[in-house]
Amino acid sequence: MRRAALPVLIAITLAVGCTRAHYRKSADRAAYPIVADREALGPGYGIGRLQLEPPPGSRLADPFNPDHPPKPPDDRAAGALMDHPYKFHGSRWWGKDGHTDLIEPVGWEAALAPDDRGTVYLNQNKSAEVALLNSREYQTALEDVYLSALSLTLNRFEFDLRWFGRNATAFNHAGLPEPNGSSTLTSNSDLGFNRNFAAGGQLLIDFANSIVYTSTGDNPQVRSNLLFNLTQPLLRNFGRKVRLEGLTQSERDVLYAVRDFARFRKSFYVSVAVQSGGYLDLLLAVQTLRNSEANLKRQEETYRLYAELFRGGRASVVEVDQFYQSFQGARQDVLNTRVALEGAKDQFKLVLGLPPRLPIELDVTPLDPFVLTDPKLEQLRDDLEAFQRARLQELDAPPSVEVLRRVFTALRDLAKNGPSAVTSAGADLDAFGRQLDHPARPTDDPEQRARDRATYTALKTALTEEAADLEKATARIERDAAGVTEETRKAAWEASVEGAKLFLTALDGVIAVQTQARIYRIELPEVNVSQGPALAFAKENRLDLQNRLGQATDAWRKVTVAANALRGGVDVVASANLTTDPERNQPLRFSSELSTYTVGLQFDGPLNRVAERNAYRLSLITYQRAKRSVVELSDRIEFQIRQDIRELERTRASFAIARQQVLSAARQYENSRLNLIGPKDRRTANDSTTLALIQALSALQAARNALAANFVLFEQRRLQLLLDLEELQLDDRGFPTNAAPRSPDRPGPAAPAPAPRAGAPGP
Template identity: 30%
Template structure:
């Protein structure tokens, strides 16, 4: 009897046995193999679809970026065992244990922190080279975060005197938001770049795109030839008393099939089965029997045709295209959400093909709140303004305490100022809290820990801050000029006082570079050449001329006519000339030393009074230089970034033309609108697909079956004589189609709904674009108003302070309650200055946000490979003659 080794010498049996072992072993079927194959298929599908530049796939990778906090460098197929909840581990079975070779524990990437540190060093080095104009008398508010409030309160506390109501503990106010952290300074572009690789929400959308491509690989594979193989090896033995008798054998059962689905709905199935029996008790130890069958089915009615068969593949391919376009739009939506304002959902239009993002605190969705870089910078600027306002009120409070000691104001006015000071403190605390809350929410957007100290670079608002600082500097320079001119020395020769004024009005920081500094020597020289009578007559003539000009201006205003600019310039010229002549007259009176004719006791008072008259007159002359300096600054207000579409500035076009332009652009470019149009076709296809199910069944089927002889050991001895052919026509009348009927009717309604949805889609997009256009045009005009409001607010504060400190007019009887009125005027002016500053910054940020959102609505927000908008914020060129 031949042994097993002899039987296995037969070549075909050896091959068959080896094939069976190969299938059983499952070589290559590891986790990494399937993952890598899936990645390769998805990459191929996305590469095929990535041919349109308008929705090019960028910033995409299904695995987290190595720089991200959520990066995971470990093996994705065998991640370490994560830390478990103790109670869950204790009270439930734990069938999976940590494996030593894969480890256990949690991992968080750290590379993003190194990048932030590098950015901080670069930004601080750049800011050192681009500092704001320096003050001659800087305020006691340092720039270093965390110390500003403490330093400010320190100055305020120093002003408190023991026993006064204002002598209250300030440690709580200083301590409330004091921080010793050293924040990392990051710019707008840097935060966007950080968010693009570190944001959890953005990585979710990357994975959504990957998941949208997987069904395409499945549907494509359904039309490929699909092979199936199976092998059973059975070793059996039985005793002689068993009903089947003595047996000692191996059974090798091999089955294989090949199937194919065709676009017409036809299916082809080829099956092969082989059985090899190795009977170790028989003189003929091996028997091989094979069977081969083929079945081909073609539906002619229900279930047949390209429309029905290709529907699943068509929808998967189109859904992937929607996902690609949605991903491209999400990049822009995400940029706007990080840089400005907006959410991640593209509401109300959705992101077809990507997972729906419901927003924070809905179910288990922990989507980061969307606050944006610019709003946080705006809150930081509002905080700076509150600190400056509190510092100004601190100075006013000190001034009022000094005035009270001199008997100029009452306790009631001091209390009123202190009340305003306390209200400013409370407002500062609230604004500080809102800023810190916004900053923490922004850290969630970036995917960083909330305890990471960050400081946002104020570059988007820096042009505005520089401009405001230059206005402040002009008023500070005027105050410095007044302070230098007010230095009173009773022993100083009056002639030297004229020379001091000449130096101040030609060389001081206020007048330096102005036309006034050039013209003053000649103008004052001409006046000095006039006699006292001629000078007095000139003042009278100019005063009368001014009165007439003002009457004419009033007539213009009564008639509702705009006052010509040349007319305003003429009034200013007359007023300036009159102020200069009055100044010369005051200087002559001071130089005449009329106090010498008085008694010794009255001389000092009279000299001081005349000195004060010269100071007030000289200040009015200096105001001319101040106004010229402000005129120079006014020309340098930062210009709003343009709103250009196809070379047309939408701010300058007529409104109707601009609205038509944005409507055409949005309808042509919007990626989500393209998806919405395509979804109408999706709904249209369902009409034919569901209508197909209403038909009866009529299938043509062909079967072929053949086998090898059961008594011969010939596994492939197929022959026509042992082959069977069958052609079958299978029909079913459509008697019961209730479900199919309802599905068809629903498809008809679904198509009509999708048509209406598209109409609503287009209408709402046009509505958004038109509203955005109107908002931008309104903000652009409001910006001009806000500029003038800030200028007037500074002038109002200066005038209110000057009025409060001006000596009383002896010819006018002081009205009762005038000190209180002046106090309210000063405090109201200070409040209006704060309001004007905040409104200016808010208007600028709102314009930048609205501009970004309109470009997003128009799909004109191109991003580079890092995810940054290829649009530059304005870099204004400042007038070198302005401070």
């Protein structure tokens, strides 16, 4: 019986096998190198993080033992069916690894570095980093690459030695109980391997051992067989073309998967950082809200001024009502824009893999070019308007001398800021002038450059005149302040009102100069791409086109494989069965007298090949479709790039038009405002002035929105061109290493450049 115990013990050990962790790690050791090998085949095949399990700081991380995870929270109704399937009691061992109420790890938000209020600050690169860490879409795509490599390991294993070990042990009793009956213990064991060959042959080697014990006490019967079996096709299923097809396809599929993921990774960055719904799109929504809030502020200030003018009898109720309606419309616009921004933020959080409840705050420094007025100048104008409204409230009862002196002191303090206002505007105007000194670019319009230079000259003259007006207004305020007496109380009050108007009018002129200079300073990045070299570069480097070419070759190979199945079957079969003498009980002493050897041919005539015929015809059609698919994608790439270049050119032109519209709308607003608040010789408050102000404010808001939209749209299309050219390259972190398309006169791929600074409006 001891001899039977050994094969039984071996069988139990083999049946139990290794641990779950051993097999998981074994799969990783086989799959990861395959993916790494494919990455090394091309410069654009990098996929970044290769490790399948998300890092600990990810929301997708699993803090539990991956091989023995605890039971997760279950749906109550479905859980009842797990505990009592049909009429049975469910297993009591489902919870042997414990229970958890968690689906996502606790404290994953700490990796986002929130502030004390729990708010997460995001810039462009931080957004991409968070998405790579927490995006479910990205993790699923990475797992697909791993699964393709894992599938290949099975195809490779098919051509390795495939060992097997089996044992069957049975106890049999017949007749009456002992000692009258008879009992038999039989143990049959097999140990061997299969091997497939590249030309289609198959080899089987099997060592079989049988041990029989009986209750009669006789010596056990031991018998062994050593079986060799070789099959080699000669027609059907013969040759490396046919037999290696599955392995070849699987090897190429992993390369396709790596390329697809490398391209997905680039598209993922562009969608998160730039494209519609991405970070840059959020910044556009922020700028739109800023424009709406600025319009609301101007509407409210002007409405308050109209209300004071109405009290003094210098504005009609119709004018007040008209501006009140416009003011309420601006309030509604701010509400709508703010709700749209918050909805866009929540949608962006979903893209990043974050819960919508998580508060985020965006780095808005890329919007600095759209701040068209120095905040200090804006505050100075607000203070002057508040001063003016306060004076209008004193229309029926001029204040005392003491109050008037304090009024003039406040006005003088405001007027002291005049030189700094001129300096601020002059700095922007000088920067605009230096910009005009840059050499002309191929895409520049000579006529537009001449107009811009003329505008610069006119602005320089205007700033000099407004500076002089500020000095005059300041001097007048000083003179009027010194003449305040009880006898001149009413005249002094009127002088304070008129002095504030003169200074405010000159300040508006300074702000108008600064606004126009800053508008001109907003420029789009240069993109020098020629259509011919761009198309050639894309067709040589597009990863999806490379895959499509490979898939056409796959379809071409399968024509040969399908044609092989039409042939008759002729197989050479050889076998040898070496056996031992059962009477000697010597399991390794094979007897030549009892051994058998066989060799022969097996023939299967091609008399029924309807299914194979159809498969062959299908392979021919599939190949033609694959070729057409290559041509179709090649044409689509041409269309994409031609469209990208056209759209870039159109967006650049639209941006220039929007800039001129902002300039025109700003001038119209300043002129209409001057008609309302300017000196007596310029003021003509009436219905036409009110309508002109309302229209100018509406046009200015629309033009500013259009300018920002075209700026963002150009950046989105510029990145789309990089993506369509397959020239966008990412580093291991997932950030771009090149900032612009390759110049047509610089052959080869773009030289790597540092990653963009955090918060830049594009890579």
